[in-house]
Amino acid sequence: MKSPARFINRQMFKTTFGAASALAFLTACTVGPDYQMQPPSLSQHYDQQAEQRLGQGGNKPGEQRIDLGKKVNGDWWSAFRSPKLDKLVRRAIDGNLELVAADATIRQAASSVAAAEGALYPQVDFGAQAGRQRVHNAKEPSTSNFYAIGPRVGFDLDVFGGNKRQVEQQQAFTDLQTHRYEAAYLTLTGDVASQALLLASASAQMAAVEKLLANDAKNLELVRMAHANGSTTQIDVSLAETRLAQDRTLLPPLAQQRDSARHALSILTGKGPADWIAPDFTLAEFALPANVPVSLPSEMAHDRPDVRQAEAELHMASAAVGVATANLYPHVELSASLAQAASGNGGAALWGFAAGLTAPIFNGGTLKAERQAAVDGYKATLAGYQQTVISSFGQVADTLQAINHDAEENLAQEDALRAAETSFRLNQQAYAQGENSILQVLEAERAYEQALLGQIRVKTAQYLDTVRLYVALGGNSVGVFEQRVASREAQKPSYQ
Numbered sequence: 416m417k418s419p420a421r422f423i424n425r426q427m428f429k430t431t432f433g434a435a436s437a438l439a440f441l442t443a444c445t446v447g448p449d450y451q452m453q454p455p456s457l458s459q460h461y462d463q464q465a466e467q468r469l470g471q472g473g474n475k476p477g478e479q480r481i482d483l484g485k486k487v488n489g490d491w492w493s494a495f496r497s498p499k500l501d502k503l504v505r506r507a508i509d510g511n512l513e514l515v516a517a518d519a520t521i522r523q524a525a526s527s528v529a530a531a532e533g534a535l536y537p538q539v540d541f542g543a544q545a546g547r548q549r550v551h552n553a554k555e556p557s558t559s560n561f562y563a564i565g566p567r568v569g570f571d572l573d574v575f576g577g578n579k580r581q582v583e584q585q586q587a588f589t590d591l592q593t594h595r596y597e598a599a600y601l602t603l604t605g606d607v608a609s610q611a612l613l614l615a616s617a618s619a620q621m622a623a624v625e626k627l628l629a630n631d632a633k634n635l636e637l638v639r640m641a642h643a644n645g646s647t648t649q650i651d652v653s654l655a656e657t658r659l660a661q662d663r664t665l666l667p668p669l670a671q672q673r674d675s676a677r678h679a680l681s682i683l684t685g686k687g688p689a690d691w692i693a694p695d696f697t698l699a700e701f702a703l704p705a706n707v708p709v710s711l712p713s714e715m716a717h718d719r720p721d722v723r724q725a726e727a728e729l730h731m732a733s734a735a736v737g738v739a740t741a742n743l744y745p746h747v748e749l750s751a752s753l754a755q756a757a758s759g760n761g762g763a764a765l766w767g768f769a770a771g772l773t774a775p776i777f778n779g780g781t782l783k784a785e786r787q788a789a790v791d792g793y794k795a796t797l798a799g800y801q802q803t804v805i806s807s808f809g810q811v812a813d814t815l816q817a818i819n820h821d822a823e824e825n826l827a828q829e830d831a832l833r834a835a836e837t838s839f840r841l842n843q844q845a846y847a848q849g850e851n852s853i854l855q856v857l858e859a860e861r862a863y864e865q866a867l868l869g870q871i872r873v874k875t876a877q878y879l880d881t882v883r884l885y886v887a888l889g890g891n892s893v894g895v896f897e898q899r900v901a902s903r904e905a906q907k908p909s910y911q
């Protein structure tokens with residue numbers, strides 16, 4: 416039969432502990448600043464001249480037009496209309512090791528949040544102790560066995576919210592890691608598209624150079640025949656040989672560019688260059704997006720992972736101020752224990768309840784200095800956030816101007832190519848009829864060669880700058896980690 420006194424004591428313990436906990440919850444407050452998301456930027460333009468020019472473009476071949484105020488929908492790289500590129504980007508997203516590492520880092524940070532949240536709840540431990548003891552100061556010294564076993568409960572009341580601020584700080588750190596994943600995703604997709612375009616450009620330039628080498632060889636043969644007939648000199652033969660040798664030097668660097676792009680694509684997909692070879696690309700497989708959506712600065716700032724990272728860091732700095740502020744106030748803990756203890760032939764149930772308070776009185780100014788350091792750290796992080804936003808606007812403005820000038824250069828290059836091609840053809844005909852010298856033919860060929868390669872390079876620049884614009888605007892990186900988690904959960908087998 417239970418002792419009435421023991422029952423009453425336990426009831427008093429439960430009532431006291433519950434009342435103290437309720438009182439703590441009712442009186443608790445969270446000190447320090449409550450973080451507020453940064454307001455949208457007041458800027459409405461990146462570069463008004465480029466926006467006006469590109470907003471009216473798209474009327475001539477090779478020109479692009481921007482739709483200011485519209486956001487990218489879906490996978491941004493699909494705008495290039497290359498099924499092969501779509502497949503390659505998806506392969507890279509699934510196999511890239513940096514994304515795998517970023518994924519694991521986010522889950523690690525989420526575990527840290529769960530660990531920090533544990534401090535908001537009572538901590539229950541179970542202890543046991545056993546031993547043998549000897550009593551000397553009794554009338555008759557005796558030796559006996561003893562033991563104690565039972566649970567212990569401790570609870571930090573967190574009256575001023577220091578633990579809550581630590582949870583907030585860890586959650587902001589998890590957000591930071593999520594945005595780093597988004598940044599890695601955006602960089603990856605941009606790199607895959609860029610390397611595929613560089614591979615296509617190198618192949619196109621190599622084809623053009625090989626065609627020019629064939630013309631060089633044909634011209635050399637004509638010069639040698641003319642020299643054999645006595646209608647030209649050895650100097651002309653030497654000039655033709657020199658031109659052929661010089662043009663042959665153009666191939667190795669282009670082959671290196673092609674191979675480097677191919678190797679880069681293998682690495683981006685998580686494979687070694689010898690383990691997986693990227694497919695070949697040609698410029699004809701890509702379509703230059705005629706209309707490019709460009710979100711407003713106020714919206715773009717929240718679509719770029721680097722800006723979102725900077726804001727998460729600002730949130731962490733704000734929470735750090737709260738933690739440092741809470742350290743200036745008293746710290747209250749409740750604890751309770753219940754144990755079954757025995758010594759010798761006697762035993763009893765023991766319980767205890769205690770409340771402890773620790774308050775700083777003098778610490779040499781350490782706690783105030785730590786809070787001031789946290790406040791100054793917040794101000795520094797705020798300035799860094801603002802600088803990141805401004806820099807992102809500058810990057811978009813630079814890319815818009817690059818696309819603007821690419822269109823101008825493309826038109827000029829088209830005219831130069833047509834003129835050079837006509838000049839080269841006329842000079843070849845004139846030389847065959849004996850109306851001009853081989854030097855004139857070689858110079859016309861050189862102009863045509865430069866114009867042909869220039870056209871390919873300008874077209875490549877248009878594609879690459881368009882990729883950079885999509886990346887500068889944030890692409891479709893927001894929320895990609897949540898999509899990855901949802902896809903992973905959907906692939907798990909379900910058991911009934």
